[in-house]
Amino acid sequence: MTQSTCVIIGASHAGAHLAACLRQQKWAGRIIVIGDDDRLPYHRPPLSKALLAGKQSIDQLLIRPESFYQKQNIEFMLNRKVARINRTDKTLQLADGETLAYDKLALCTGARVRRLDICGAELKGVHYLRHYRDVENIKTNLDGQRNIVIVGGGYIGLETAASLRQLGHKVTVIEAAYRVLQRVTAPEVSTFFQRVHQEQGIQLVLDKQVAEFVAAKDDPTRSDRVLCTDGSLYPADLIIVGIGVRPNVELAEQAGLKTANGIWVNEFAQTEDPDIVAAGDCTNHPNALLNTRLRLESVPNAMEQAKSAAASICEQPIQYAAHPWFWSDQCDIKLQIAGFNNGYDEVVLRGDPGVGRSFVAWYLKQNKLIAADCINRPKEFMITKQLLAKQITPEKHLLSDESVDPKRFLEN
């Protein structure tokens, strides 16, 4: 008797969860997970925090232990790359020439860092942060107190800056926009994070474009300065670039599947090919609750969509429709974001972002609550998730009134 095989390309949050969900949903066939990393799937968010700060090792960051996969009979092909998908005969060709047949295929190819294509980009000393090895590389260069320049004031840049500053390094963040987190938060929230990072002793350089990573005079293979377009120079023992990611769509594209800022899937994580699903950072998917298509870079998205993808493979479809949420840890701050603030036209504050380290920015669109940035406000975060699910918008004067318990928003 032949057994059905499900092959999962990508061994990170989406791939790992999809494999577990397949077993949960009683997939009896083989499950093979192919990953280009040399480790079993690990949690990525701690890379810029606990792993960089040396508080946890990579072995402690595994999503599930090896024994789990053995028990569930989930096979891994690590350190391997897929070169091609051949949909006609339902095979994969690996980069090393091996051919692998599939009955069902899941694309969990994730995203890769956007590279800064400027003079000096290839020099030693220029780092990116996506895989655990990137962090290991950075850590081998952290002896003594270092001058570190971080290019990009987004979440990755700021989290990395906070971790390295806590280790005692001199950290400068250079951001091209006039404020940090410009793409994702309201100006009030950006101003708050700028204050916090400056209070920690991090130098923020805003509204400045990086022009070149300048080679060191004593070693032309290594960069030791960052030159901006206005001529200013920043000394750097270490440069870390965090300017966003791009979805890995090439395999899907080459296989003739539709892509457009991600692999195009429906609300059941299915591509146009009935035997191919996709999940995680790499997908462009519809969200019925938000009435729009999205590509999200987050763990909850990877996990929820993977569950839906596994259900489709098992032919018991579960619709993926959830309100997005995100988190970020920087210094002593836990930022929890409920909802998706895209298109907001009003911000209501609860607490004062100018003082202390605790407040909420609620986002409204046409008088409807669509999201909240909760800074050290776990209760408001939890409440906002429920408000969004129930489509409740409290009155604005109540949202901003600290004397009103947010639990009351859920009443009546």
Added chain:
Amino acid sequence: MPLIKYIDHSGGEYEADVDVGKTVMDGAMDNMIDGILAECGGCCSCATCHVYVDEKFIPVTGTADGMEKEMLTAVNEPKDNSRLSCQIFVTEEMDGMTVRIPESQY
């Protein structure tokens, strides 16, 4: 290795050997015990690993404080023995402990 017993809302019982130093949440994830979602992977950001701890063991597990306590005020059906299982690090003394899983993590 301490044995932790998980009881879900419908009364289903599951036992898991959990390494000392791992969390009660890890024990559920590693053994595919349903009902604990652990969306944030255990960094106290999502409150989808809510459990009720057997009262006898509260002196051993301790009670929630700080961020965890705040989150627990807004979970579905909070009780005095509510904890986020990602914040309970298993020790030898927890051998035989029972945790109950709520009906919903939302």
